[in-house]
Amino acid sequence: MKPEPATEVPQAPLAISEPIADYLDYLRLERARSENTLRAYGVDLRLMTEFLVGQARVQRLSDVTVQMLRDWLAIQHEAQISRTTIARRISSVKNFFAWALKHQVVARDPALRLVAPKKEQRLPHVLQTGQIDRLLSEPASETTKSEPANGEPAKTLSKAEIVAEQKRIALAARDRVIAELLYASGLRISELVSLDIADIDFERRTVRVVGKGNKERVVPFGKPAERVINHWLRNHRKVLAHAETGGALLVGARGGRLNVRQAREVIAQALKSLGDTSASGPHALRHTVATHLLDGGADLRAVQEFLGHSSLATTQLYTHVSVDRLRQSYRQAHPRA
Incomplete structure (x- = not known):
């Protein structure tokens, strides 16, 4: 029996992918964010985009609603993604839409009312x-x-x-x-x-x-x-x-x-x-x-x-x-x- 083919994620329309690319350039060039930070933001926004385009059928950022974003986060909760990771993804999304509003990419901020879960307070491990x-x-x-041991001659x-x-x-x-x-x-x-x-x-x-x-x-x-x-x-x-x-x-x-x-x-x-x-x-x-x-x-x-x-x-x-x-x-x- 052949395995079912993986579901393909539709390619993001330019009305969504271009603002995200511009935002990442802004973080790199104007905010001097590290490569690790840029990579994390890129992953978070890509995952958001895959949901919005693939499941919510969104074609423009202006069509995104807070309920769509909550539905995306609910899926991650069900997948048992850690609270720390979800909190970071919410922060990524909120920062992106705040930038989009400031630069008039969107007329309203759908992420404004998103609330991040409290991070897990794990005390760091300390060596004695x-x-x-x-x-x-x-x-x-x-x-x-090659040093000699027990008086034996050194190996060449x-x-x-x-x-x-x-x-x-x-x-x-x-x-x-x-x-x-x-x-x-x-x-x-x-x-x-x-x-x-x-x-x-x-x-x-x-x-x-x-x-x-x-x-x-x-x-x-x-x-x-x-x-x-x-x-x-x-x-x-x-x-x-x-x-x-x-x-x-x-x-x-x-x-x-x-x-x-x-x-x-x-x-x-x-x-x-x-x-x-x-x-x-x-x-x-x-x-x-x-x-x-x-x-x-x-x-x-x-x-x-x-x-x-x-x-x-x-x-x-x-x-x-x-x-x-x-x-x-x-x-x-x-x-x-």
Whole structure:
């Protein structure tokens, strides 16, 4: 029995697709939104368009009603899409129609009365100090396999084996920079891979970061991070880099700038190797350094600037984490808890 053909989504009419394209250009050129933000808005508006054209049979944006948009959101609720994702899609749609109204693409805003569900308040996972120490400890993979062990003579490696071994050690040194600098400076993974060598000020031990909204900030890092960065730059970056690498601080196995997916995988594997944490991505290190700073008495405003949060409310989430940890310790240690 042949499977039924997939239902094709009708192509969006120009009266809908062109304003959406203009809006995304506006976000890119005038609002300097990041590629990740543009991608998310593009997906949200594409899904909305597929529903409006395919099911609501809409041909113009001026025909869209609030009930149509609510019907689209109801389908996502039924599909058990998370509240966080639905809230983001509502925000995307509301922002788009507000722009469309301002630029006279529509005469009224059908999304004005849409209400986003409350986001799920999940406390971020925080690594303990001992786990951080293990994560950032020097791995055995930094040593060469050709070194003699137990007095045995060193194995003679071929030229190809020597090159492969140098590359393996270089990648291990680079991976240490990724983990150490993420924890030292609380960077977002996208900010980390965008760094150039010129962004590092070794004299002041600071890094210049261009974050969300194209906002620039200067973030400090400590001596351990300084050591691993210097070790990488002096001894190992040249093994992976080539003439077209440019000034990228972190380099991929093929010599290009390391990308977000590759860096994320490095941290995911490192966290998995700990064996005693459910943390699974680089944002866990950002959560951890923020919480550790607040636990150590850092000012909330200073942590906000350190992380590059536009809103203090976002930073305040970490105070909840600290209080939660304090409450847990109190219950475990206090005799009358």
